[in-house]
């Protein structure tokens with residue numbers, strides 16, 4: 001117990017670097033994986049792991065935890081760097097070429113995970129802005145829904161490939177990324193701890209008798225800032241900026257925003273400051289957004305996800321994702337295709 005430290009920060013100091021922990025389960029023949037802190041500024045997962053370890057409860061099967069960006073998280077001010085300056089984003093390194101320190105680490109982790117044959121993998125993050133919890137998956141079957149329902153009521157199905165750990169393991173075992181809420185949201189740490197506790201204790205992991213409703217959202221469109229453009233967050237246009245986004249944009253995550261909703265203010269290049277791409281690489285800016293009197297508006301009903309309000313993350317990763325809401329709002333053609341959103345019943349499916 002002393003080896004764990006009193007606080008998550010002491011725990012990280014003792015780990016000192018990327019760490020692979022095996023907590024023996026009642027059944028040593030099976031394992032489940034819990035990955036966290038791939039981003040150094042997302043503390044809920046490691047706080048949950050520390051609290052769970054300190055509770056000293058034996059898991060149902062071996063729990064294998066990988067804690068990624070330990071030094072990044074410890075760099076002062078603690079939990080403030082997603083990745084260190086001059087280093088790659090670790091959760092974009094889980095695909096070839098595995099170059100640099102982060103690439104080599106990602107490669108080693110994948111080799112270990114593939115040798116392990118785990119029952120499931122959960123990679124736990126915080127969103128950088130405010131958000132309710134949700135899961136992300138590349139394959140929305142019953143196991144992924146069951147894993148997500150330990151933490152959240154929304155599951156996002158994406159075909160986008162960014163080099164995240166989830167993508168690399170999709171053929172190995174049921175895998176989800178969990179965003180347990182924003183760093184500043186009051187409940188994020190509790191969501192992470194409750195979900196991890198249940199994940200470690202459940203046996204079997206995918207029980208059929210505990211159906212929980214989950215909303216599935218398909219095919220988010222990634223909206224980036226154009227290279228070299230400048231973004232600010234405020235309650236009105238900031239001079240010299242190519243784009244000012246509403247400072248409270250993250251508060252509108254998952255809400256269906258109507259056409260005409262003001263999202264922000266545009267600079268001299270208008271909506272050219274934005275680059276919206278779907279998983280097929282198609283440019284969708286003109287379909288999603290409109291410009292009027294210098295303002296950036298929703299051109300159609302939209303739901304925003306993964307909204308950051310940190311200009312560094314906005315420039316280095318993306319601004320937010322967009323999904324097109326419920327089939328009823330779309331034309332019959334889309335509705336026949338299954339639309340963009342549906343409900344999944346956890347535990348009842350195949």
Ligand SMILES: [Zn+2]
Pocket residue numbers: 038039042125126
């Ligand atoms: Zn993250």
